[in-house]
Amino acid sequence: MRIEIWMDVVCPWAYIGKRRVERALATLGEPAEVVWRPYRIDPTAPVPAEPLADALCDPAADEALRVCAPDLSPAENRLPVDRIAAKEGLGPPWGAAWRASSHDAHRLIALAEQAGVQDAVVEALLRAHFIDAVDIGDREVLARVVGDVFPEASELLTADAGEERVRELLLEGKARGIRTSPTIVAGDRALAGAQPPEVIAEFLTGSFAHVAERRPLPAEVERYRWAESLLEQRDPLGALALLRPLLAGHGDDRSVRMLAARAWYASAQLGRALAALEELVAQHPDDAYARVLLGRTLQRLGRHEEAEPHMRVGGALVPAYAS
Structure with missing residues (x-):
């Protein structure tokens, strides 16, 4: 024990x-x-x-x-x-x-x-x-x-x-x-x-x-959950610190990339958030949340015309995102 x-x-x-x-x-x-x-x-x-x-x-x-x-x-x-x-x-x-x-x-x-x-x-x-x-x-x-x-x-x-x-x-x-x-x-x-x-x-x-x-969780899953918890506690930099090994070893995992993108967005690292979200949307065009977050990132960068179609598509896929 x-x-x-x-x-x-x-x-x-x-x-x-x-x-x-x-x-x-x-x-x-x-x-x-x-x-x-x-x-x-x-x-x-x-x-x-x-x-x-x-x-x-x-x-x-x-x-x-x-x-x-x-x-x-x-x-x-x-x-x-x-x-x-x-x-x-x-x-x-x-x-x-x-x-x-x-x-x-x-x-x-x-x-x-x-x-x-x-x-x-x-x-x-x-x-x-x-x-x-x-x-x-x-x-x-x-x-x-x-x-x-x-x-x-x-x-x-x-x-x-x-x-x-x-x-x-x-x-x-x-x-x-x-x-x-x-x-x-x-x-x-x-x-x-x-x-x-x-x-x-x-x-x-x-x-x-x-x-x-209880069946123990893999260490990577626990680390992901801890990073997610920190982001929910409005500590995006802490979340990114815990995500660093996951990004290095599992950087192609969709969930890891999305959580990192959310943390970059929340910590105003908009260039990194933009690059990650553009790649996610290109690979998963039906991901409504990625679409909306990409739109919001573009809006914060002052690129409103580019943001509009992503916001529209995200709202069409999930009506709650249109509000």
């Missing part, structure tokens, strides 16, 4: 959630592969980091806290976390000292998966931030924190390794509807928040049965 945990290493509930997942798995006695995925609760955190005490005076900090525990008010979120952490065997001491960017930490976590030391790296980073209260936004500190379990970290950080992988995973998480840290995903089911171990265990038990019955 594969379990994904989407979380931010600067979210205290992620550390609490990690302990609760471990307890839940211990009670189930089921073999499981835990994979850690990135989520950013504070994507505007500065580099270099700033003292967290100063940052918490900013009203914008309340929104970051709300993302961690949406059921608690900011005041409630700040008060009980140390006591809850203590019940999970975390601290004392407890508490972050820095408002630090977690981007480089997530790079290390992504790279550590390939090296087979991901869980150890996640544990080291969470402990460094919440127990040792060091600045995990600093690359030298990061390399030192994980050096015992991931000695290649310093070289990889300097080389900017893992940048593309983390950005793609963040887009995937957005496409899949990840909205809080932590979120546990098993198959196509998700459990948001650092829930009690018994709740997690019940969720995983149900997920084990569901995954056993």
Whole structure:
């Protein structure tokens, strides 16, 4: 069984959630592969980091806290976390000292998966931030924190390794509807928040049965659906980023080309949209949607006379498009 945990290493509930997942798995006695995925609760955190005490005076900090525990008010979120952490065997001491960017930490976590030391790296980073209260936004500190379990970290950080992988995973998480840290995903089911171990265990038990019955989708189909989801969320550039491998490997697929054309149109890359749509209409003249989108693209380019016949044909094929 594969379990994904989407979380931010600067979210205290992620550390609490990690302990609760471990307890839940211990009670189930089921073999499981835990994979850690990135989520950013504070994507505007500065580099270099700033003292967290100063940052918490900013009203914008309340929104970051709300993302961690949406059921608690900011005041409630700040008060009980140390006591809850203590019940999970975390601290004392407890508490972050820095408002630090977690981007480089997530790079290390992504790279550590390939090296087979991901869980150890996640544990080291969470402990460094919440127990040792060091600045995990600093690359030298990061390399030192994980050096015992991931000695290649310093070289990889300097080389900017893992940048593309983390950005793609963040887009995937957005496409899949990840909205809080932590979120546990098993198959196509998700459990948001650092829930009690018994709740997690019940969720995983149900997920084990569901995954056993579910036929997994090909990776290309999942990627296509994620790109489509991003486009529906009005993130055409994100959709195009996820479509890039599909365009390279399946560029002749009609659905892939149409989704890319829609994303180019939505992101005002009208030249690319025009070229793709002209080719699609030439190959599939009865595709009403392609006709209409080609017409709209031409209209936005100021070529209204060329657009008119495509709009007319599209409306004739599908009357709803004529309105």
